Amino acid sequence: MSDPRTDAWQVIRTRSDATLAELFERDPERVGKLCGRIDTGEGGVLFDWSKTHLTDELLGDFEALAEAAGFAEMRRKLFAGEVVNGTENRAAxxxxxxxxxxxxxxxxxxxxxxxxxxxVEAIxxxxxxxxxxxxxxxxxxxxLGPALAVDALARDLKRCDVHVVSNVDGLALEEAFMACDPATTLIAVASKTFTTIETMTNAESALAWLRDNGVVDPYxxxxxxxxxxEKAVEWGVDETRVLPFSQSVGGRYSLWSSIGFxxxxxxxxxxxxxxxxxxARVDAHFRDTGGRANLPLRAAFADLYYARVRGAETRAVFAYDERLRLLPxxxxxxxxxxxGKSVTVDGAPVxxxxxxxxxxxxxTDAQHAVFQLLHQGTHLVPIEFIASVAPGDQLDLAHHRILLMNCFAQGAALMAGRASDDPARSYPGNRPSATILCDDLDPATLGALVAFHEHxxxxxxxxxxxxxxxxxxVELGKDIARKIEAGGERFDPSTEALLEAAGLA
Incomplete structure (x- = not known):
């Protein structure tokens, strides 16, 4: 018996290869069909996937793939708190x-x-x-999550000056030290296991900085x-200042927990x-909406189409809003x-x-850097533009008007292209993009954007x-680093030479 997922992919790969311009010509209702909106409370977010190569037929094919893959049941398990992480036997x-x-x-x-x-309120x-x-x-x-949210939301009315330090390179921590007064500084140590070597090394140095600058009780x-x-208490933090979160919350999904402190x-x-x-509004949409109307699922349809049918190895995200500069x-x-996996949930090769x-x-910075390749290079790169209708600045509205005009112009230019008798001035066009347009970039909207990408x-x-x-x-390199630290083990000639050159042998 054939695998229904394999059968679905065979159908998807047989669809006609029309250009984006042809797809718009054939279907006057295309924009309405491939745009959707999620309300975030006071505003909302528009998701426009009409400049992708998705069609009614392809959407139907992908809906069949979703059914064959058991998407509805896996989604039910996710929201029911059942095991969806089989290798670690955990819910998410x-x-x-x-x-x-x-x-x-x-x-x-x-x-x-x-x-x-x-x-938080007591502090x-x-x-x-x-x-x-x-x-x-x-x-x-x-x-990464806290850094994104703080940078996006805390530019005007900061209740507290926050510096996020991740790199174990001491320069990163020293930069934060130079911006802070130790007498009025708190240290937040964020680690699911409270054993992460980079984090705990930085934490020890932060304690030393407080102690060396006259703070009597650094802990x-x-x-x-x-x-x-329990590990945090053992390390020295008073239990009243330990903010736990559940083991069923993965690190890259954790900014909603105490990691959001x-x-x-x-x-x-x-x-x-x-x-x-x-x-939560995006959660409800994703949980309750079926088929192609489900906006995160529709985005996944396009992602898989370009990766698996068109052979696109990358996907580019461009935020036309300085507040979202850390989103990529x-x-x-x-x-x-x-x-980024190579085996299925059953352990078989993908x-x-x-x-x-x-x-x-x-x-618009990227337009003067990487967009040359996107418009005229040989790589197919699906692109996502993200922008806000409302500006985040108080300057002349000309700034924001120019920003939005450039954002929309890039999507139009990538699709349309331009022919020329001079090959160096010819643009092939037919290059896909999607646009996410927020009414404003407020806290609810940022939450919706992140949840959309999670789903x-x-x-x-x-x-x-x-x-x-x-x-x-992520573990293999850490394991080898621990072996280098312990000493007594030999590695490949190149690594041995590097260790010797750095004085680590």
């Missing part, structure tokens, strides 16, 4: 942190959120003395954010709660650590490409039959 309950999921998990999440709210009210700065120490998901200036609270410190609890609410970096981890390489930048990543994984919630690929 980040939606419960936003109030969507298994009732018992929501109750636990709300209790932990209430505990964090009490601490803002002066319970720990004057606090003007927070150095948040983490790495990976414990740093009294530390807040621990962890799924292993620096966000709440920077913008206040009300805005942090609004971010959760915006994400955040999405790199979310997408490539989740779906039957095609998985996650493309995610990269990107900020418009898009999950949908991609289910359609490919892989597990997006483990990340064993």
């Amino acid at each position: 309950e980040h939606p419960a942190l936003r109030g969507v999921g298994k009732e018992a998990s929501i109750e636990e999440a709300m209790a932990l959120a209430a505990r964090m709210k009490l601490l 803002h009210d002066g319970a720990l003395g004057e606090v003007n700065h927070l150095i948040h120490i983490g790495i990976g998901g414990s740093a 009294g200036r530390v807040v621990a954010l962890t799924a292993s609270p 620096p966000i709440a410190m920077a913008v206040g609890w009300e805005d942090f709660a609004a971010m959760l609410d915006g994400a 970096s955040y999405l790199q981890q979310l997408e490539m650590e989740s779906n 039957d095609g490409p998985t996650a493309p390489i995610t990269w990107g930048g900020v418009g 898009r990543t999950f949908a991609n994984a289910v359609l490919m039959g892989i597990n997006p919630f483990d990340q064993f690929g």
Whole structure:
């Protein structure tokens, strides 16, 4: 008996290869069919996938693939708090942190959120003395999400000056030290296991900095954010300043948990709660909407089409909003650590490409750097533009008008191209893009954007039959680093020569 997923892919690969211009000519209703909107409370987000090569026929084919892959059942398990991470025998309950999921998990999440709210508001009210700065120490998901949210939301009315430090390179920590007064600085140590070597090394140096600058009780200036609270207490943090989160919440899905402490410190609890609410609205849409109308699922259809049918090895994200300058970096981890796999959930080799390489930048800067390749290069790169109708600045509206005109012009130019008798001035066109247009970039909207990409990543994984919630690929290099530290083991000649040259042999 043939595999229904294989059969679905065979049909998808036989569809006609019309150009984007031809698709618009054939279907006057195309924009309406491939645009959708999610309300975020006071505003909303428009998702326009009409400049991709998706068609009614392809959408039907992908819906058949979703059915063959058991998408509806996997989605049910996700929101029911059942095991969806088979290799680690865990649920993935980040939606419960936003109030969507298994009732018992929501109750636990709300209790932990209430505990964090009490601490945040107590600090803002002066319970720990004057606090003007927070150095948040983490790495990976414990740093990228908070860094994105703080940079996006805390530009105007900062409740606390937050510095996110992830790199074990001492220059990163020293830069934060130079911006902070140790007498009014808190340290947040974020680690799911509270054993991450880069994080704990930075934490020890931060304690030494406080001690060397006259802080009598450095541990009294530390807040621990962890799924292993007993290890934080053992390390020296008072249990009243340990903010736990569940083992069922993965690192790159954790900014909604106590890992979001620096966000709440920077913008206040009300805005942090609004971010959760915006994400919950996307959760409800993803949970309750079927087929092609499900916007994260539709985005996954396009992702897989370009990766597996058109052979696109990368996907580019360009934020036409300075507040989202860290979004491409955040999405790199979310997408490539989740779906950069080579085996299925059953341990069999995957039957095609998985996650493309995610990269990107900020418009309009990128137009004068990488867009040459996108318009005239030989690589097919699906592109995503993200912009806000409302400006984030108080300057002349000409700034924002020029920004948006450039954003929309790039999508139009990539699709249309331009013929020329001079080959060097010819643009082939027919290059796909999608646009995400926010009414405004407020906390709820940012929450919605992040949740949209979380569910898009999950949908991609289910359609490919892989597990997006483990990340064993990050461990091998760490293991070898530990062996180098321990000494007594030989490596390849190149590594041995490098160790000797650096004085580490």
